[in-house]
Amino acid sequence: MNATMGTLSDAATGVAGRADAMDGLRIRNFSGTVGEVTVANPRMRTRGVDVYYGDKHAIKNVTLDIGSNEVIAMIGPSGCGKSTFLRCLNRMNDTVEGCRVTGHITLDDKDVYDRQMDPVVLRAQVGMVFQKPNPFPKPIYDNIAYGPRIHGIAASRAELDEIVESSLRRAGLWDEVKDRLDQPGTGLSGGQQQRLCIARAIAVSPEVILMDEPCSALDPIATAKIEELIDELRQNYTICIVTHSMQQAARVSQRTAYFHLGDLIEVGETTQIFTNPRHKLTEDYITGRFG
């Protein structure tokens, strides 16, 4: 543990000078981000993460902890890198050609980008829900059972049934679909599809769930249901949500991180960010001057 921390700090000190250049900031830390980037009980930690798409520098030196059983929201204008950052956490960027990630990201103190780390195992622990609901063109049951099946989690059909039911229940979808589990998941409404995708993600019992603007394709009622669900899921999971809706961030999250052009500008308690932002850019964004 200590050894790991040592290397992480070393990796981050190289940019200490940049923080000094920022005037009028009460709290400074080694990555130039305003606010408390570390937490007491971190589940995932990132230190000095840079992401490049070919020549494009998409994420610049981001350091941030994600605490256990918290909902952390990433906000910022379009193209600020918040989704890219999210996709680094379970190495979904591996599938993007020309994408390069440097720096350190750990899950339970194990380096995610280590050669020893298997992306299959990582993604079983760090699930993801996408912007557009993307159920498989298969029956609802098979959608949920897909993850447990490929990982060999359920020992028997009965156990699999149980996993499917409990996942759907936790996603608040069970009562709506229990009579038509054999019908294709693509036949559900948008909101139901997204909850199906959440149920599919929690069926493999991940530790962290990443959500990439999960409500952007949904109407307000469906959005409200998902938000309710996120709040409930916080009991068991760590949730990292990217949203372009500040209201949503305010409603569901405990901490909020503000990204701007690939920089992590400010992190803090959600109430503090929205009521008393410390950085000028955060304030401008919150008050709607751009974005």
Added chain:
Amino acid sequence: MSDDNPSSAGAPRRRTIDAVRASLPRRYAKERRFRLTGRLAVLTGLAFVGSLFLSIILNGYTGFEQTYLKVQVTFDQEALDPEGRRDPAALAGADYAALVKRAMQAAFPDVSGRSELRELFGMVSSGAEYQLQDMVKADPSLVGTTRDLWLIASDDVDMVMKGHIDRRVPEDQRRVSDRVLGWLDVLEKKGAVDTRFNWRFFTNGDSREPELAGIGGAVMGSFYTLLVCLVISFPIGVAAAVYLEEFAPKNRLTDLIEVNINNLAAVPSIVFGLLGLAVLINFFGMPRSAPVVGGLVLALMVLPTIIIAGRAALKSVPPSIREAALGVGASKMQTVFHHVLPLAMPGMMTGMIIGMAHALGETAPLLMIGMVAFVVDVPKGFFDPSTLLPVQIYLWADSPERAFVEKTAAAIIVLLAFLIAMNALAVYLRKRFERRW
């Protein structure tokens, strides 16, 4: 699994990760197997390409060469021009075959007996007499002289020299007798056997004698046929593409035409041959074996390809160009013909070249309209009986003589060279004029 108790959530989570870890070796083994199968499939495909080309080239490269025998020929005044008037007609009608025979006999004076002599004379091609005839025609002063000449060897001798007839095979199972091999060895020791580039292969028409057969007639036939095909299919294809893409209203008729074109593109080519036979030849009474009929049939066959490519090319022209032209008061027709069509032209040309390459390689429909005739003369027009390169290949492939195998493969090499050139041109056009809007 209990639902709302965070403390108990740890237990199943551990189980999950353990299960994942436990299943990993099996899953990665499957992954490797799957990837290996895929790689094998690609490699198999590539191996097929390789063996196809290798088989053709190995069989065919010798087809571009021809064995010649050096023989001392006496242009006997008595035999050729007894009256000494050097009359071209008399010179042309003289018995050159006898000259060849006498020359061969002179080379091997101790050969006698009818069957032996026939074998000896058989070493030289029947084309050798025409060789001599042409020489005398070009230079009548040759008469009365004696020259060392390289005469075309017969196909059997050619095959022996190229190693296609195995000397180790017992005599009764081989086409060439031990005697002939002996004579050949004698000639070879004298340096009187040589293998040279076979330019006749490119100029001659078909022949029953493999050493005289060439693709000249077939190439010209293909040229005339493709010209007809091009002249008919390209304007019609472009016009149809323009109408369907730019002017056609969305209605049942347009839908029908679209479905029709897509289906025609997948109709077996032989069916177009049946159409040509029933309509063009039997109903309209057009001549069989003529490039004009072949070109018409092929034009109907490649039309869907050209239309589909043309529409794709028109589709890739951005609407802003049309709006710009319409905005300055051009009519719809002017917009299309002055602005959209020129921009889409490279794409259409590409489609046309690919269609022509397709037509060049097509055989089956041409069999139906009688283009399988044995045509010795090189065709000189659109109505002359002719054969085409792929049909020539088919005819030779069917011939029993061993020497036609290499001719067939050589003709295939020429055909593939044409196709590769056409496709390369299409790729070049696409690259050269490719626009990113």
Added chain:
Amino acid sequence: MSTPLLIAALLVLTAVAYVLGRRRSVAVSAGAGGIRNLHSLPSYYGSYAALWCLIPALLVLALWVAFRSTIVTELVVRDLPQEMQQLGPDRLGLVLNDVRNLTSGNVVSREVTPELRAAADHLKSLERTSAAAMAVVVLSLGVIGGGLAWRQISPRLRARNRVEAIVNVLLIVASLIAIFTTVGIVLSVLFESILFFRTVPMTSFLFGLDWSPQIALRADQAGSSGAFGAVPLFTGTLLISGIAMLVAVPIGLMAAIYLSEYASREFRAVAKPVLEVLAGIPTVVYGFFAALTVAPLVRDAGVALGLEVASESALAAGLVMGIMIIPFVSSLSDDVINAVPQSMRDASYALGATQSETVRQVVLPAALPGIVGSILLAVSRAIGETMIVVMAAGLSAKLTANPLDSVTTVTVQIVTLLVGDQEFDSPKTLAAFALGLVLFVVTLGLNVIALHVVRKYREQYE
């Protein structure tokens, strides 16, 4: 005047009409206040005159060329002696052939009787008259058409609109040619097939088990009636196509998957075009490859294993046909697989699936309808393929499912029945058209279904 020369003359006339029309428009505009007062640009007036000169004349020319030989032949037959006219259609055809040969100075197969000579002279004079008449009619039509249009030219003439209307009609006609082609195919194949089904009942053609189309010339020879049971051809076609699909589908599909999901960019850039080369190779080349290389290989392998293999085995033909179809399957599957949205793959990867699990359990099931459509198209291709089987498959119609045996196919029989000289209304020749009808209907059905399935599949992900 020969036809190409006539066309050249007509084109010259058209050019003249253009120049004159253009000039006249400029001239008439001079009285009305200059070119500005013309309704259209002068070039449109030129085009208007040119189109009127060219199109009617060209139409008549085409009709004339198309029907000339039928009409001339009819006239010659009418002038033949009575007893010759009474001959059966096939014998009459031979006589006419000789008449034609005589006209062009070729060798004639029978004794040249005075009647024959007279008919030949008649034919010659008719052809000469026809050519002269055609030239006169076509050229004067061009002059009249162009002249009438030229007279119409005035500043008020809406030349552009008229030219555009004509062009529009031409465009429509061009796009209707696809329909005419289909109708032509259907009619020609159907017409001859109906003639065939008059002599051979349709049921015995479709369900008969014996195929030996050789009709003896003399009635006392064995098998004089010929047997037209096409079932052995259908099974032979299915056997060879089946072998081809067994080769092409696994290799093509796996190659497409490997190239689109696994291969590095460099490998794909090389391997994909090389595989597609297979699609551009003429089928006659495959036929040669099958007969020269693959068939002996298969036979030797069979002998080494102690099996009896026919020299023209279905296996060899099917194998090579499979090779031909590989790029077809792989490029169609490649399109289909790429149409599966990336979000499906992302969802699977995000759950911790490996690449092969994603491909097999998410991508392939999602792409299945499209893949099935592509395979149907490939099957239709295999059924209609001609040259490979003509060169590498047999001629004997055997009812067998043994891939090592020699079988024949529908296309092989069509070619065999129709190549060479043939009398047009013998059942043997007509049988080829009946086979063609079956071939057309089956492939058309497969294509319609396949294209429909593929289109529905694409719409699903658009």
